[in-house]
Amino acid sequence: MMTDKKPILRVKNITKSFGDVTILNSVSIELAKGDIKILIGPSGGGKSTFLQCINCLVMPDSGEIELDNERIQFTRKQDIYRLRQEVGMIFQDFNLFDHLTALGNITVPLRKVKKMSKKEAEQRARLELEQVGLSDKESLYPAQLSGGQKQRVAIARALAMDPKILLLDEPTSALDPTLIGEVINVIKGLAVKGMTMIMATHQISLIHNLADEILFMEDGRIVEQGPPDALLAAGNKSKSQGFCDLLNELSEVEG
């Protein structure tokens, strides 16, 4: 399915400062359908802010976002609500709605944002829960779920909205090592189905197996980018290579 190479998302020259501190300095990215781009780099490099700028959870100071060739007007609320519906987001700390069951977490956006009927929404929600292997947990509240289960519900919730693109902000960082696997498997499953994704992660297996392209962010800029074979080739002295070596060493120490 690599024939269709028209970009569905174009993000150009996003800049963002908080006070005097420049967090993002003219960052751009382009995605075609099915692309998986992975952001790596040190903490504070701007990965999270960049992802949040892409669906305007953080409003960029300047720059352009085009979704399906339509320019998003940052000043038009309607544009922004539409953008967010079509660009799903997975957070490091899940952000499930604490007062709703697993099922309720998925149906509430379907009903309130997509205006589906209760029955329709529940059908869809059950389908998505099944996809992430949590059919038997639909009536449990977030406080009753493990971290891995919470993140899978969060993924199901995002997918139920039929997003064109999924942004994942360190989806496994808040999980303890025994729970990371189940979330990685779900994400790999999405990749197999051709989901378009931008993911910030330090999970070496995701970087190696999924990335079409690695973007190394540092000090609010993309300082390196390229396919993993090139960047991570043995003997390559790239920053990405150095960073991944470090991650490898760490995982050996842990494992």
Add this chain to the structure above:
Amino acid sequence: MELSPFYQDLFTSLNRGLLMSIALIVPSAVGGVLIGITAGAVRTYGNRFFRTMANCYAAIFRGTPLVIQLFVLYFGLPNLGIYLTPYLAAVLGFTLCSAAYQSEYVRGALLSIKSGQYLGAQALGFTTFQTIVWIILPQAFRRAIHGCGNEIIYLIKYSSLAFIVTCIELTGAGKTVATEYFRFTEVFSIIGLYYLALVSLAIIILKKIEHRLFIPGFGHH
């Protein structure tokens, strides 16, 4: 066993007064909670204009004695051509005063909701209003419920102030009998027991509501 004329008089009056007290407390409590939630939400999320208005409202009604508020409503408003019955003046005063306090409990609860809840909803395409109504308020209300219940219990007791705007409720009815027979100790002790019963009933109802709204992760069962 026949009760003495004093006790017959007393209980007839107190029971009539009790009905009036309940007629004052129930609408004031419900109105107080509803207006309190609205005012609390506006004070937290409103734009500058509405936020300032709501803050002023809370500052005035929390900052002045309830007696003064009742005097203004009942004796002051007629100067502006607005005439309220004693009952209406009392209910209005209690509702506005109670709501001002409730808004503070609600505001505190709203501020305690983690920003991730808001972000999560925004990321799914919720509007700000939808986020507040469907995600933040249902959680905040569960956190505020103990404070709100406390305020309702307090309201039950300050409802006795209605008698100063000539609305004869429990305390007013008792006071009349006490003056007539000059037996203050018995009368006010019995009035105290009436209030104790009312508050106990309120506590039971509030506990029921708390159980009803219980969700794992929001306090212990």
